[in-house]
Amino acid sequence: MSQHSLLPSTITYQINRRKNHPRFVADVMLVMLSYMLAANFTNRTLQQVDVLIISGMGMGWYFSSKLTDLYNEFRTVTFIDEILALLPNLLTQFIVLVVSLFFLKDYDYTRSFTLAYVAVLGANVVLKMYSTRKIVRFWNLKGVNQRNLVIVGEMNQVDGFRDLVLRNPQFGYTILGAWGYKEPGRRTPPLLETIDFLNETSLGKVIDELVIAPSQFEESYVKGIISWADKKGILVRFTPGFFQFSASRYSLELFGNYPLITVRSTPLEMDSWWMLKRAFDVLFSAVFLVLVASWLFPLIALAIRWDSRGPVFFVQDRWGQRGRNIGVWKFRTMYHNASTVREDGGFNQTTQDDPRITKVGRFLRKTNLDELPQFINVLLGSMSVVGPRPHAVKHSLETLPKIDNYMIRHRLKPGITGWAQVNGFRGETQEIGLMRKRVDYDIWYIENWSLVLDFQIVLRTAYNMVKGDPKAF
Known part of the structure; x- marks a missing residue:
């Protein structure tokens, strides 16, 4: 595999890592705080062994949040979906705590303490999620924390995607430019014209993300634009003609080294x-x-x-x-x-x-x-x-x-x-x-x-x- 083909996935990983880190750290701190609050509510005396238990709870949170993708990008994810992703993590915390107390033979206030901990942790994390969304939404509407977006591809696809972004300012995107070609009479998309548009748009401006929206997947067109974006270190996404199918949900996953797009994906596949x-x-x-x-x-x-x-x-x-x-x-x-x-x-x-x-x-x-x-x-x-x-x-x-x-x-x-x-x-x-x-x-x-x-x-x-x-x- 060539070096430039690795660049987009590397950029995505680094960006996601920067986003996930503060949210994860905040939740681990809430795990510790909730443990101490639950102990206080149930009159449980904290001892040195509780430090070990809290460490185990933090590790459990780390692995369960990874498995459930709790810290995925939440700009376009609904609040209720974020809460649903939280539930398996709370269940994991419940199991880890029960098992820890059992093996340590710590039976003091076990039932009331465990229920209090899960309830307090759930309330704290939901409150944090809600507050974070409100703050980020306020920043986005005020123009803070914006990402500069450029859209290129088939005209109907470009117009539809642009309208979606404009209707949802809470997503936090500023459209620097949008360029579309008309499909009739043209067998291949005009790559050179698209590159000229991108060069003009990028003059004196920073493009954070580039969305390619062809009506059908044209390998030479997509490959040419990705090559241009790789040289500038721009994150690339594309929507290859999905809207022509009668489905409302799609998902992307890696099958080995091959990215696969699932048509009609459902949450129950997880x-x-x-x-x-x-x-x-x-x-x-x-x-x-x-x-x-x-x-x-x-x-x-x-x-x-x-x-x-x-x-x-x-x-x-x-x-x-x-x-x-x-x-x-x-x-x-x-x-x-x-x-x-x-x-x-x-x-x-x-x-x-x-x-x-x-x-x-x-x-x-x-x-x-x-x-x-x-x-x-x-x-x-x-x-x-x-x-x-x-x-x-x-x-x-x-x-x-x-x-x-x-x-x-x-x-x-x-x-x-x-x-x-x-x-x-x-x-x-x-x-x-x-x-x-x-x-x-x-x-x-x-x-x-x-x-x-x-x-x-x-x-x-x-x-x-x-x-x-x-x-x-």
Whole structure:
């Protein structure tokens, strides 16, 4: 590999290191302060061994923050995403402290002290994050801490990126110049004209970052501009025609020495977030099954058996994650042996006033109580509390050829409730437009998942169960 090709990554590393260092040092100081405050709140007497424990907490914070990318550039990251990145670090602190106290056989105020420490540390770090954002935003809006930015590439891409920067002054960028070429009639971008523009723009000015925005990746064009930027030590970023694809999120990662761009990236591709969602699923479903299902399920079972003959539960084959078949548990709401196949051989969806539904079944469907046994699926790992709703196998096979991106909704585990459902897209979907809309909502959820969004969907689902959903039948 040539020397000049290493320069951009070296510059990025040095810049990120300078940004991360003060934020990391501040948080380590908060770790020490929170430890002492928690000891004071719980009347714990600090001893020499606590110095060793605090050192271990600092090391734990260092490694967990590295794994969770806690100190990534936060100019364009939302505050809630920064808090979500904090949660695994707090969990790590909890585990490190519990293990340390256990091996040191320090049992004085262990439970209250540990909980107090995590709570105080969380509050302190969140307050620091919020204050830092407010201060940086104030500086940026006042023109302090600005970065000089130049954008070159295809005109529509350049205009779109420039508008994004101008609409968000809190990002802290000043646009020194923007130059775009028109695509029609030109097979290759005008490299020489772009270089002339860059030379003129850089006269007497310092360019901090250069964004290359071609409509498609043109190797000679991008390579030529990077070569020019390398000679001046300018950080280079580029957006190679992403906007032509129907996706809202992308991520870049290194596969060995090869940079790979992921289309439709989701936070749940990171192990830390996947584990957090799984922990939420297990805890939520276990609490529900113990505190609610233990008395509610027998009452529903008695009502079903009183209303009609047949089993209480109904297990249906549906598509799960990656299209694998899973058995989804439900309370039986139809008469026993009711057919799900139409006369033409197609899947017979449930319709309003469907004669196959029993009296008790109609109430269970209206209130969504028929779906509650799926918490068993969640506990066993084939489903999640929140996710795209699983469809029957035959229904999925019929829908697959009608909607090109249908399988994207199966990248995650299916859920008991979902983003599409709380936005009114549930029940019968005979129209292709409604099918596509439901899939669009599922894909948006996959690309924009957060634990806060899951909580929001659960609350809206509970509200709809009480209020009643006109599309629930």
